[in-house]
Amino acid sequence: MENFRKNRDTITIQSPLWKDFLNEKQKIQLTKFYDICVASGNNPEKAGQPIITSTKKYFDMCFTLYVDEEAETAIRQLLVEWFKSGKMNKVIFDKWKAFKCEELSPRTIKNIDWSKLTEDDHYAKELNKILLPINTDKFLHQRELHDILNIFVFEDPNFQTPEESSETKVLSVSGRVVFLSDIKEKIEKRLQQDQKIAEVRFYAKNVFNIDESLQNQQWHGKNVVIVADKVYVWKSCSIDVSGWGYYGQNNVKKRAGDGQTYGKNGEDGKDGRAGESSGNIVLLTEELLEGNRLTLKLNGGNGEHGEDGGNGADGKNGCGVTRDGLDSLILKYSTLYWGGSSHFFNFTPNNTRELFRKVDAYNKYVYARFEDDNGRVMYWSYAEDYSYWSVSTYDLYFLIKGSKGTAGGIGGRNGVGGEGGSRGECTVRTLYSGKELSVVKIQQNAGCSGEHGILGKPGHFGKNGNDMAFVDRSTISSGKKYIGSGGNMSISSEFRMNQNDSRIDGYEKWINERSSHYVHFALNEIPEGAVIKMETEQRSNANRQIQSKTVTKASIIVSNVVNEFAECFEQDDAVLTEACRAQERADAEENDEDEEQDQQTVAEEVSVLLECVDDDNKVSGLHGTVKKKRSNWIEFVQHLNKYNKENSENVIELAFQLFEYDANEEELNKVKVKIDQVVHDFKISAKQGKWKNSKYNSSQIQTLAKSIDKKLEEKRAQAALRSQQSALFSEYLNSIGKADRNLDASRTTLIGVKPGQEYTGR
Numbered sequence: 130m131e132n133f134r135k136n137r138d139t140i141t142i143q144s145p146l147w148k149d150f151l152n153e154k155q156k157i158q159l160t161k162f163y164d165i166c167v168a169s170g171n172n173p174e175k176a177g178q179p180i181i182t183s184t185k186k187y188f189d190m191c192f193t194l195y196v197d198e199e200a201e202t203a204i205r206q207l208l209v210e211w212f213k214s215g216k217m218n219k220v221i222f223d224k225w226k227a228f229k230c231e232e233l234s235p236r237t238i239k240n241i242d243w244s245k246l247t248e249d250d251h252y253a254k255e256l257n258k259i260l261l262p263i264n265t266d267k268f269l270h271q272r273e274l275h276d277i278l279n280i281f282v283f284e285d286p287n288f289q290t291p292e293e294s295s296e297t298k299v300l301s302v303s304g305r306v307v308f309l310s311d312i313k314e315k316i317e318k319r320l321q322q323d324q325k326i327a328e329v330r331f332y333a334k335n336v337f338n339i340d341e342s343l344q345n346q347q348w349h350g351k352n353v354v355i356v357a358d359k360v361y362v363w364k365s366c367s368i369d370v371s372g373w374g375y376y377g378q379n380n381v382k383k384r385a386g387d388g389q390t391y392g393k394n395g396e397d398g399k400d401g402r403a404g405e406s407s408g409n410i411v412l413l414t415e416e417l418l419e420g421n422r423l424t425l426k427l428n429g430g431n432g433e434h435g436e437d438g439g440n441g442a443d444g445k446n447g448c449g450v451t452r453d454g455l456d457s458l459i460l461k462y463s464t465l466y467w468g469g470s471s472h473f474f475n476f477t478p479n480n481t482r483e484l485f486r487k488v489d490a491y492n493k494y495v496y497a498r499f500e501d502d503n504g505r506v507m508y509w510s511y512a513e514d515y516s517y518w519s520v521s522t523y524d525l526y527f528l529i530k531g532s533k534g535t536a537g538g539i540g541g542r543n544g545v546g547g548e549g550g551s552r553g554e555c556t557v558r559t560l561y562s563g564k565e566l567s568v569v570k571i572q573q574n575a576g577c578s579g580e581h582g583i584l585g586k587p588g589h590f591g592k593n594g595n596d597m598a599f600v601d602r603s604t605i606s607s608g609k610k611y612i613g614s615g616g617n618m619s620i621s622s623e624f625r626m627n628q629n630d631s632r633i634d635g636y637e638k639w640i641n642e643r644s645s646h647y648v649h650f651a652l653n654e655i656p657e658g659a660v661i662k663m664e665t666e667q668r669s670n671a672n673r674q675i676q677s678k679t680v681t682k683a684s685i686i687v688s689n690v691v692n693e694f695a696e697c698f699e700q701d702d703a704v705l706t707e708a709c710r711a712q713e714r715a716d717a718e719e720n721d722e723d724e725e726q727d728q729q730t731v732a733e734e735v736s737v738l739l740e741c742v743d744d745d746n747k748v749s750g751l752h753g754t755v756k757k758k759r760s761n762w763i764e765f766v767q768h769l770n771k772y773n774k775e776n777s778e779n780v781i782e783l784a785f786q787l788f789e790y791d792a793n794e795e796e797l798n799k800v801k802v803k804i805d806q807v808v809h810d811f812k813i814s815a816k817q818g819k820w821k822n823s824k825y826n827s828s829q830i831q832t833l834a835k836s837i838d839k840k841l842e843e844k845r846a847q848a849a850l851r852s853q854q855s856a857l858f859s860e861y862l863n864s865i866g867k868a869d870r871n872l873d874a875s876r877t878t879l880i881g882v883k884p885g886q887e888y889t890g891r
Contacts, residue, residue: 140184142177162846168839176843179791180850197262201270204259205277211252212281212306215336215359215418219308220246221253222282229283233275235263281305281335286312287697288319290326297327297683303697307333307357310341317347327683328352328408330690334698336361337414339423345369349430351408352685356560356694360414367424372405372550374430374576382434382580388442388538388588395439395585398544400677404430404576407553411685412569413560413694420568425557429550429576429679435668438585441538444658447594448503449531452614455597458507458529465511465523465603470495473511473525481507487636493523494635504532505594510648512635514628523603524632526648528620531594534658540585545668548679549576556687576679584667590658596620598650600632612650623649762792769803781823781830784811788840794848808837 142163166173174181211217224241231237239260243253268274286304300319302312309331320326329351331337337357350372385396407427458478474488474495481499484506488495494512501507508528513521552573557566596619602608613620624645625631631647638646765786772783784807797804814820815834823830833840 140181142173142181158846158849162843162850165839165843165846170836171843176847177850180847197264198269200259200263201268201274204256205270205274207252207255207259208274208277208281211256213335213358214252215338215361215416216250216252217306217336218247218250218363219310219338219340221250222306222308225278226282228278233271233278234267235260235265288315290319290323296325298323298325299328299330300326301330301332301693303332303334305334305698306336306338307331308338308340309343313341313343320347320351326351328354328685330354330693331356332694332697333357333360335359338363339366339368340364342366343368343370345371345373345426348408349373350405350682352410352682353408354411354413354685354690356411356413356690358414358560359416359418360412360420361418362420362422365422365424367426368410369426370408370410370553371426371428371572372407372430372576374404374550375401375433375547375579376431380431380434380579382437382582384437384582385439385541385544385585387440387585391442391445391591392535392538392588393442394538395441395541397542398436398438398582398585400544400674401433401435401547401579403547403677403679404432404550404578406430406551406576406679406681407573408682409554409685410556411687411690412557412566413687413691414566415560417557417566417568420566421570424570424572425555426572427553427555428572428574429552431576432547432549432579432677432679434579435544435546435582435677437582438541438543440586441540441588443588444535444537444591446591446658447532447534448505449594449616450505450529450597451616452597452611455527455529455599455611459527459599465525465601465608470511470513470523476509476511478507478509487640489635489639492635492639494633494639496634496636503594506530510632510634510636512633512638514633520604524628525601526598526632526650527600528596528598528622528650530596530620534591534593536590537588537658537660540587543582543584543668545670545673545677546579546581547677548673549578550679551575551681553682554684556685560691581667581669587660589660592658593619593655595655600650602632613652617655618652619655620650621653623651625649762790762796765790766796766800769800769807772803772807780807780810780814781820781825783807784833784837785825788844792848794845797845797848804841808841811837 142159162177163173166176221243224243224246228237238256243256244250247253284304286302286307289301289303290298291301300316302316316329320329327350331354333356335357336359337355338361340363343353348368348370351370353368353370383398385398388395407429410425410427412425460473460476462472470490470493474490476495476497477483478499478501481501484498484500486495486497492513495509496512497509499507499509506529508526508530510527511523511525513523515521552575555571555573557569557571558564559566595616596613598612598620600608600610600612624634624637624643625647626645628647631649634646634648637643637648768779768786769783772779787804787807812834815830818827820827820830
């Protein structure tokens with residue numbers, strides 16, 4: 130059938146088809162016709178166009194013996210409606226898609242029980258019915274059927290990412306019928322590879338099928354646009370573009386680092402990161418099928434908790450003294466009274482630096498201060514004292530003051546909780562009228578802001594080192610004492626008037642002239658280190674940094690989306706219209722051929738009759754074309770029979786009319802003598818210039834006179850060739866196989882027959 134159609138569409142005068150099926154006599158006639166056309170300067174294809182046209186009609190009438198073209202048209206129309214309906218499930222869609230790589234024929238389509246692939250789809254049942262009367266191996270309009278499948282099924286959705294100058298990109302995915310499950314993996318891979326893609330647009334001219342969910346893990350914060358004539362939700366699905374946030378184990382409150390060394394401040398807590406704002410969703414469709422199965426989630430993500438400030442480290446404890454330590458430092462002596470005073474005056478403890486020394490040999494006293502590397506301060510005093518009986522005594526004290534503890538570190542500042550993400554914008558309405566659709570479940574909540582951290586705790590002051598003193602008196606056998614040897618004690622000095630349990634301080638007596646110059650050492654328990662006073666203020670919302678502030682996603686401009694959607698499918702719409710109207714187009718072509726034959730004589734081209742001759746008597750080109758009229762050959766014959774040599778005034782008109790009317794071989798042979806007479810007389814009249822009152826000018830008449838013999842020979846050859854046409858076509862049909870040539874009596878409209886005509890089988 131494919132070759133049958135191909136032969137019909139491509140037939141020419143020189144087609145191999147003629148040579149394969151003509152007998153020797155017919156081949157001679159065809160060759161003669163061709164040679165005559167060439168010799169006369171005419172195009173054989175143009176001259177033979179009537180033969181080609183009528184042969185095509187033979188082909189067309191025979192198509193009805195083999196092909197139920199009405200059924201083929203019904204299949205194409207059904208497929209278009211089925212694809213557009215939104216009722217075609219994924220299994221059936223994939224079956225049609227498989228024909229991209231498999232044979233597409235009536236047999237292969239019939240082998241599939243379409244009604245079993247769906248529970249309730251009247252299109253599947255109808256397809257099985259339409260296929261029953263089709264018994265050919267191939268479709269007559271195979272290309273048109275393939276075009277429909279190519280538009281709806283074979284072509285994969287188009288992925289396009291226009292180059293954007295901004296920080297973000299838009300990914301557009303377009304197709305006629307789109308199943309989300311077919312493209313989801315590819316899109317998510319693109320999203321993973323290109324973090325700049327912030328918006329994905331799904332454009333489905335006819336149906337967008339939601340058969341899988343878009344999970345938050347891949348789609349958080351993305352803008353999603355769905356535009357389609359119809360949207361079908363096949364099962365419970367969700368589109369979750371909620372912003373990424375901080376929840377549960379992902380949002381455990383933390384504390385910044387504590388001070389690690391004595392007196393080190395705690396680190397400031399980090400501000401919590403803002404929750405991501407939700408993406409936006411625009412869903413535009415004229416018909417939302419099973420929309421109650423769809424949930425749209427556009428929640429802002431929760432903000433992250435701010436960190437607590439780190440705690441300040443405690444201060445370092447002061448360095449104290451033990452009894453053994455004191456004994457290792459004090460001057461070694463046997464008595465205060467005997468042995469002189471110089472070695473007391475010159476005493477310096479080991480590993481100390483002298484801060485102050487006052488020696489008075491006359492009044493016999495020394496007072497000195499020292500400091501060691503640990504920050505301890507040592508006081509050394511040796512002095513003579515007089516009793517009431519003018520008996521000299523000598524007092525000595527050696528006081529070691531432990532060093533002060535250092536301050537603790539300040540607690541770190543608190544981090545501010547991250548702001549919750551903004552909820553997304555959601556537009557769900559009809560595509561063209563803008564009416565809101567309310568059958569979708571929508572979640573739109575702003576994210577919760579994270580909790581603020583708390584200030585870090587300050588460190589304690591270090592504990593002061595303990596004090597210890599050693600005192601001695603020369604007149605008392607038990608004058609040696611250790612004060613504060615029990616540890617954890619501080620010693621304060623008090624000056625008194627008497628010497629009971631006190632020791633004289635020569636410096637205070639002679640330099641400061643203090644009357645109460647006897648020093649008394651009082652013991653006090655050393656307190657624990659105090660906590661440093663905090664001056665840091667709690668940070669709040671006003672102190673949020675950029676990373677803690679939410680950023681709203683860019684809005685979707687609906688008008689831009691609608692315009693882009695309309696531009697996607699303009700070319701496909703034109704192709705689809707042509708594919709669906711294949712039969713109408715074929716009928717139109719036939720009507721055009723019939724109309725042309727109504728306006729022109731099928732037999733030949735007569736434009737050469739109107740060629741002009743230039744000054745050099747050379748043919749300069751076509752002056753115009755006489756439209757050939759389909760007149761009654763009988764009427765011409767009547768005029769021809771009335772012609773005689775004595776009454777030859779109309780010979781010019783008859784000569785021209787001879788080539789304007791169509792006749793078969795038999796009709797030409799009947800008036801052969803008369804035609805030869807007219808031709809002979811016409812040539813004489815043209816030579817003698819006898820053409821008074823003729824509508825043809827001299828140039829036209831002379832041109833025809835030169836070529837009339839060749840044109841007549843060409844006309845007779847053409848008529849002879851046409852007389853063999855019917856037999857030729859019968860042989861062609863026999864060669865392509867036997868067929869049931871009994872016409873269906875119920876079918877009165879045949880291909881190649883003008884509307885209103887009935888094929889009579891003549």
